[in-house]
Amino acid sequence: MVKKYYSITELTREFGVSTRTLRFYEDEGLIQPERRGRTRLFRPADRALIQEILRGRRIGFTIAEIREIIQVYKEPPGEIGQLKLLMKRVDEKRDELRQKRKDIEDTLAELDNVEEACLTRLAEIGVGT
Amino acid sequence: MVKKYYSITELTREFGVSTRTLRFYEDEGLIQPERRGRTRLFRPADRALIQEILRGRRIGFTIAEIREIIQVYKEPPGEIGQLKLLMKRVDEKRDELRQKRKDIEDTLAELDNVEEACLTRLAEIGVGT
């Protein structure tokens, strides 16, 4: 059986974030762990959601953007105008991400150059001394 | 012949940034445009550098990180310890970027799902009304 509950510190250790961060995400409405008294009890679903949030964070999504995506899963908007607007936004986000992916590939290539420059320099110095 | 100089507003229009941003980059030592009196004159090399800076920015590099990469091109550090440290950092950055690229691919796939959810919902509503 999968674990029923995770404590907050358990998750902070697993994901390398602080308790403050997880509480902040709760305040922002991204997660809603259960409570026993005041203590938060994180279910596997909460844990999975945190993973997604952190992934979004790594690629530069704002909290608001992440919240919006989560919302769509919970319940897609009921109004046609809203839906179309959302789809346009999703499309724009995809373009942005494709651009970002290209930026990353270009930068990876550039870092290869930086490394080479370093190796060259190292050889120069190594030889000279 | 390539243009000799660009004005600051010319570049802000081309890249969609404010003059404040370009001056900020100069204050931070990322670019050093020429001067005629107090007015900045941007050469093609400055323009190219700005492109790189903005690319770095898009993928989430901090100003400090961008400055560091630029530095290496201008003159790789002369001390072995420094060089090795830098190479380690470059290696870490590359890992980070590869992770980010994976995050982006996962998120692109997820956005496909979001779009599908929207289409489904649209069909439901469209039929119902």
Add this chain to the structure above:
DNA sequence: AGATCGATTTACGTAAAAGTCAATTTTTGC
């Protein structure tokens, strides 16, 4: 010269995403 219009400088302000600190409260280990 005067007017105008962009560019500069200086200083202060701001927003997002947490970090930090201090004062409780809860839970637990025994």
Add this chain to the structure above:
DNA sequence: GCAAAAATTGACTTTTACGTAAATCGATCT
């Protein structure tokens, strides 16, 4: 059932990357 450890809350602070406002400068047109 009580002390120690863990968790919570609220307020305040920090950092990054600019935005904004006000005053000044400088070039150019007429």
